[in-house]
Amino acid sequence: MTQSAAPTVAFGIDIGGSGIKGAPVDLSTGELAAERLRIPTPSPSRPRAVAETVAELVDAFGVPGTTPVGLTFPAPIKHGVVPFIANLHQSWKGVDVPALMSEAIGRQVVAVNDADAAGVAEVAFGAARGAAGVVLVTTLGTGIGSALFVDGTLVPNTELGHLEIDGHDAEDRAASSARENEGLSWQEWAERLQRYYETVEMLFSPDLIVVGGGVSKKHEKFLPLLRTSAPLVPAALRNSAGIVGAAHLAAHGHR
Known part of the structure; x- marks a missing residue:
């Protein structure tokens, strides 16, 4: 049985209080493989509305079904679930983010805290x-x-x-x-x-x-x-760090 080749591109999404940004990432360099797109975060930022915006972002790039998708989230993510939330609607508390987003875009999604994603990018490609x-x-x-x-x-x-x-x-x-x-x-x-x-x-x-x-x-x-x-x-990666870190984690089996 032959192993499938490791992905060379993954798609990263950075969810923030005011905007949701995404772009494909070249996993060999950590550079964005296309110009990032930003869509304003829905108001109110309830889970279903944000998930629909994430799906819109993925569709805008025509991301192939085999491409790993990772996203950052502005709160802790403990085994996929949000224990508390500050910068989005309070209805996110207790939500399983990967399950919600996977349903919205029809493929498996990795979710990670936004600062953790930025850190992963710096360790994999940047100052660390x-x-x-x-x-x-x-x-x-x-x-x-x-x-x-x-x-x-x-x-x-x-x-x-x-x-x-x-x-x-x-x-x-x-x-x-x-x-x-x-x-x-x-x-x-x-x-x-x-x-x-x-x-x-x-x-x-x-x-x-x-x-x-x-x-x-x-x-x-x-x-x-x-x-x-x-x-x-x-x-080193500044504003692209969240997108790059999320993509890197999606491609490398983060749970």
Whole structure:
């Protein structure tokens, strides 16, 4: 019995609070194989409406039935099920995301937390490629996402943006949105980030910290202001990380 050839392309979908994005991904390079398409997230963002939008996205690309499909989701995913939700409709709580999406598009779908997907992309193709030991990937945006790896293996759903630091939920003070909403200078924000990263270093002793999220494209304004024991580097894949990580996991048997 001969084994089927490993897929060379997979389709990644990134579900967010405002938009749902997707594109095919070249699995040999981690690059998008076509320009990504973005469709606004339905309002209200109930499960059935979002699933229909995901199906519309897949249909728009004419994705072959043999192509693996993976998607990111803005909440923890525990054995496929959403335990709690912040950035989409509350009716997602308790939903089996892979089952719902597989039914909607007529093929098996892999679902993963959005920060975990971004981390997987950085480990497979980006700033953490080939890194041994403990790697922490963080995404700075509306909140703080996290993905933790040990010798390349993902420890899922870490949610380290919700660590309580000095009596506050960490992301309330140190997310990129806090800098924008409070009009903080880069120096002022860096002081909050310093407190955050020194806390996660104390707890996890990472060998490498990767900083992603949209603000990472301005990394020269704040990363040099931070002092950590582990190397602190900007993410490489930026806005495509979720799509790439979801596609990679779909092709490599993530459960």
